[in-house]
Amino acid sequence: MWTIGFLIFLTLVIGLGAYFIFLWAVKSGQYDDIEGPKHRMLDDDD
Amino acid sequence: MLRCKHCLLPTYESEAIYDEQGNVFCCEGCRGVYNLIHQEGLERFYIDRKWEPQAGFKGTELFKGVDAREFEALVKADDKGLLGIELYIENIRCAACVWLNEKVLHRTKGIVSARVNYATHKAQIRWRPDEVGLQDILNKIVSIGYRPKPYSESEHLRQQKSETRDLLIRFGTAAFLSSQLMVYTIALYAGYFQDIDRDTKLILEVIALFLTAPVVFYSGAPFIKNTVIGLRHLHFTMDTLIAVGALSAFVFSIYQIIVGGKVYFDTAAMIVTLILLGRYIESSAKGKASEAIGLLGDLMPKEARLLQNGQETSVPVESLKIGQLIRVLPGERIPIDGQVVEGQTETDESLITGESRPVPKQINSPVIGGSINLQGSILIEVTKGPKETVLSGIIEAVREAQMRAPRIQGLSDRVVGVFVPLILLISAGTVVGHLIRGAALHEALMTGISVVVIACPCSLGLATPLAILIATTVTSSRGLLIKGGDVIERVSFIETVVFDKTGTLTRGMPQLKEVLVFASALKPEEALSIAASLERHSEHTIAKALVEAARGLNVYKTTDVEAMPGKGIRGLVEAKEVFLGNRSLMDEQGIMVSVDETVISDFQRAGNTVVFLGFDGAVKACFVVADMLREEARPVVERLKGQGLEVCLLSGDNMRTTEAIALEAGIHDFTAETTPRSKQEFIRTLQSKGQRVLMVGDGINDAPSLTEATVGVAMTRGTDIAMESADVVLMREDLWLIPLLLRLSKKTYTVIRQNIFMSFLYNISAVPLAMTGLLHPIIAAAAMAISSLCVVGNSLRIRRL
Numbered sequence: 113m114w115t116i117g118f119l120i121f122l123t124l125v126i127g128l129g130a131y132f133i134f135l136w137a138v139k140s141g142q143y144d145d146i147e148g149p150k151h152r153m154l155d156d157d158d
Numbered sequence: 159m160l161r162c163k164h165c166l167l168p169t170y171e172s173e174a175i176y177d178e179q180g181n182v183f184c185c186e187g188c189r190g191v192y193n194l195i196h197q198e199g200l201e202r203f204y205i206d207r208k209w210e211p212q213a214g215f216k217g218t219e220l221f222k223g224v225d226a227r228e229f230e231a232l233v234k235a236d237d238k239g240l241l242g243i244e245l246y247i248e249n250i251r252c253a254a255c256v257w258l259n260e261k262v263l264h265r266t267k268g269i270v271s272a273r274v275n276y277a278t279h280k281a282q283i284r285w286r287p288d289e290v291g292l293q294d295i296l297n298k299i300v301s302i303g304y305r306p307k308p309y310s311e312s313e314h315l316r317q318q319k320s321e322t323r324d325l326l327i328r329f330g331t332a333a334f335l336s337s338q339l340m341v342y343t344i345a346l347y348a349g350y351f352q353d354i355d356r357d358t359k360l361i362l363e364v365i366a367l368f369l370t371a372p373v374v375f376y377s378g379a380p381f382i383k384n385t386v387i388g389l390r391h392l393h394f395t396m397d398t399l400i401a402v403g404a405l406s407a408f409v410f411s412i413y414q415i416i417v418g419g420k421v422y423f424d425t426a427a428m429i430v431t432l433i434l435l436g437r438y439i440e441s442s443a444k445g446k447a448s449e450a451i452g453l454l455g456d457l458m459p460k461e462a463r464l465l466q467n468g469q470e471t472s473v474p475v476e477s478l479k480i481g482q483l484i485r486v487l488p489g490e491r492i493p494i495d496g497q498v499v500e501g502q503t504e505t506d507e508s509l510i511t512g513e514s515r516p517v518p519k520q521i522n523s524p525v526i527g528g529s530i531n532l533q534g535s536i537l538i539e540v541t542k543g544p545k546e547t548v549l550s551g552i553i554e555a556v557r558e559a560q561m562r563a564p565r566i567q568g569l570s571d572r573v574v575g576v577f578v579p580l581i582l583l584i585s586a587g588t589v590v591g592h593l594i595r596g597a598a599l600h601e602a603l604m605t606g607i608s609v610v611v612i613a614c615p616c617s618l619g620l621a622t623p624l625a626i627l628i629a630t631t632v633t634s635s636r637g638l639l640i641k642g643g644d645v646i647e648r649v650s651f652i653e654t655v656v657f658d659k660t661g662t663l664t665r666g667m668p669q670l671k672e673v674l675v676f677a678s679a680l681k682p683e684e685a686l687s688i689a690a691s692l693e694r695h696s697e698h699t700i701a702k703a704l705v706e707a708a709r710g711l712n713v714y715k716t717t718d719v720e721a722m723p724g725k726g727i728r729g730l731v732e733a734k735e736v737f738l739g740n741r742s743l744m745d746e747q748g749i750m751v752s753v754d755e756t757v758i759s760d761f762q763r764a765g766n767t768v769v770f771l772g773f774d775g776a777v778k779a780c781f782v783v784a785d786m787l788r789e790e791a792r793p794v795v796e797r798l799k800g801q802g803l804e805v806c807l808l809s810g811d812n813m814r815t816t817e818a819i820a821l822e823a824g825i826h827d828f829t830a831e832t833t834p835r836s837k838q839e840f841i842r843t844l845q846s847k848g849q850r851v852l853m854v855g856d857g858i859n860d861a862p863s864l865t866e867a868t869v870g871v872a873m874t875r876g877t878d879i880a881m882e883s884a885d886v887v888l889m890r891e892d893l894w895l896i897p898l899l900l901r902l903s904k905k906t907y908t909v910i911r912q913n914i915f916m917s918f919l920y921n922i923s924a925v926p927l928a929m930t931g932l933l934h935p936i937i938a939a940a941a942m943a944i945s946s947l948c949v950v951g952n953s954l955r956i957r958r959l
Contacts, residue, residue, distance in 0.1 A: 116358070120365060123338065123341065124338070127338050131334045134330050138323060138330065144275065144277075144278075145275045145276055145278070146277065148275060148277065151253035
């Protein structure tokens with residue numbers, strides 16, 4: 113029983129972490145340009 | 159044929175410009191850009207770029223400068239003393255363009271950061287004001303062949319964006335919680351089959367309860383709010399169905415925890431999540447379309463050059479008063495209605511009145527705000543206040559039409575309007591039935607609620623948005639921008655197609671139609687190349703038509719060229735004095751016109767412009783120039799008629815020109831000399847007869863009728879006002895897009911109907927089970943999953959067109 117409780121707790125904590133990262137990503141505009149980074153990545157001269 | 163090294167435009171050998179390495183350029187502008195990119199060591203641009211072979215640039219754009227004053231309102235200062243601006247860069251086509259702009263800006267001294275958004279083509283630039291000025295930055299962008307455009311988001315667009323972002327957060331939250339919820343739900347499902355001990359079951363159920371609550375009450379809050387508002391008027395919408403479904407599943411599950419039954423939290427959460435996904439797709443597609451359209455239009459002038467006490471100052475158009483003097487340079491839009499007091503010119507009024515020919519203006523001629531000054535610099539006296547101009551009258555008519563336009567309900571909303579009360583009745587009947595049978599009150603009540611739970615089809619939320627998303631992806635790749643999902647539904651019912659003439663059925667700019675030669679020794683090509691050599695020095699639309707027609711022909715050396723506004727042009731071609739212009743120029747210069755007058759006047763009456771070429775004391779040739787029908791116009795009209803549609807033509811131009819064009823296009827129902835108001839009236843009359851009308855137009859004069867029509871389609875060459883009032887914008891000037899739009903809409907609408915049918919089918923078929931009180935969570939989940947899969951699969955069929 114204790115193990116299940118612990119695992120449940122763990123999933124919720126990890127999930128919540130992911131959720132906050134998602135919120136941050138939306139608010140800081142990470143979804144505004146989803147095309148550009150893949151090209152910028154290959155630009156190696158600076 | 160050669161190709162320009164920079165812009166890839168096909169270039170004739172006679173016009174090509176070469177540099178020391180033997181590279182070919184179409185113009186000095188492109189050579190300059192190429193040199194600059196080389197000097198900066200950024201040649202990689204030419205390797206990385208992915209341009210269509212027919213790329214090219216619009217006209218003489220490369221030479222035109224940009225005025226920093228237009229951008230000043232957008233500059234924002236930050237706390238570190240840096241200035242920043244967000245502007246739109248035109249002509250960006252691929253990742254290499256983004257790279258080039260960023261690199262060049264980065265290397266400019268004083269610029270701290272420059273970042274160009276690949277998807278929206280907007281640049282964010284920050285710089286130190288003491289080291290570099292805004293004008294220098296803009297010039298830098300222009301110098302590499304791109305055009306910065308001032309761009310500030312409209313209030314409407316900003317709202318749209320924040321709504322999309324809000325939906326994304328609500329959807330993200332719901333999706334995250336649903337995925338967590340799924341873990342516990344699967345454990346519970348396993349429990350139904352293999353048994354589970356009571357305590358564990360209770361723990362899992364309570365956790366599920368806490369995970370579902372935010373989905374229903376936070377993510378689903380907009381649905382609940384709209385339901386409360388709607389119920390006050392007994393108005394059932396999609397939101398009602400979602401809110402009632404999710405809430406009843408939630409309440410029913412809490413009851414089940416208490417009595418120790420089976421829970422339906424996953425149903426409640428999935429309904430909200432899937433519907434939010436649909437709404438998010440819809441909203442972001444809509445935002446993208448309206449943003450793209452916002453960038454297309456030619457902006458109406460917002461500032462005017464006011465002449466006061468011998469000084470010119472730039473003032474907002476709204477502040478102009480009657481009697482003030484303003485200066486308008488060639489190529490600019492006239493900002494306000496007025497009267498010419500100094501100078502001579504011709505104006506292009508085609509977008510305001512539909513008149514296809516340039517209108518000559520002398521002193522005392524009235525000019526209309528919004529028309530384009532083609533030739534000379536003029537001084538005009540303001541004769542009407544900014545609120546009483548022709549232009550503002552048209553905008554007013556657009557507003558009125560917008561207010562009157564009924565919100566046409568989408569099909570799914572109409573279905574739901576019937577479905578919700580029906581389900582509520584069935585559920586009430588179930589409660590009564592179970593009470594009569596002698597069940598306990600709470601038991602009967604909960605069986606009734608379970609009917610609502612199972613009847614709520616969550617794939618319904620995807621049925622329309624998904625089909626429309628796929629349809630709009632298909633259309634935008636072909637050059638059609640559709641402003642909203644409801645447009646597709648409306649297009650599929652169209653019965654009449656109304657075309658505007660100038661710029662829609664015709665090209666909207668004059669083209670050479672015929673060359674008449676009166677000297678036996680002169681060949682038509684020879685005459686044309688003499689004329690084009692002269693006209694190369696003019697910006698006039700007719701000059702452009704001749705130059706365009708003479709591409710690839712010999713170019714003579716011309717000197718001493720002088721434009722004569724309202725008359726024509728003169729110059730020395732190979733040291734011989736040549737005149738090119740209208741009849742009065744010939745008479746004035748004493749050039750003998752030994753031409754059959756009836757031929758000329760016949761051409762003129764049919765709406766053509768005749769240009770005379772005279773040298774050695776006599777007229778040697780005439781050029782007949784006219785706004786010609788688009789090549790595809792006739793077959794498109796035939797196709798539309800073949801589909802059983804009525805086709806009409808409306809034009810602001812004179813009767814003769816309109817008739818000639820209408821017959822050429824094969825349209826028998828046409829009306830000439832219309833005003834913006836009478837066009838609108840025409841559409842309204844058709845609609846009052848029960849016709850559903852699709853209007854295609856481009857000008858400001860079409861804007862009210864575009865709004866009034868069931869569906870308005872605007873051409874890209876149009877103005878921002880026309881594009882704002884239209885529902886669909888053609889990104890390419892190709893009339894074939896209209897039959898395509900009709901066909902695709904019909905198909906999409908069929909798919910939407912099938913989707914709605916399927917999403918109801920699975921859920922309704924489970925209703926009898928719920929009525930008997932035998933509902934199982936597995937059945938609810940299965941109905942949901944199967945109907946969603948079917949909807950997705952069916953929608954994908956639209957791509958195969």
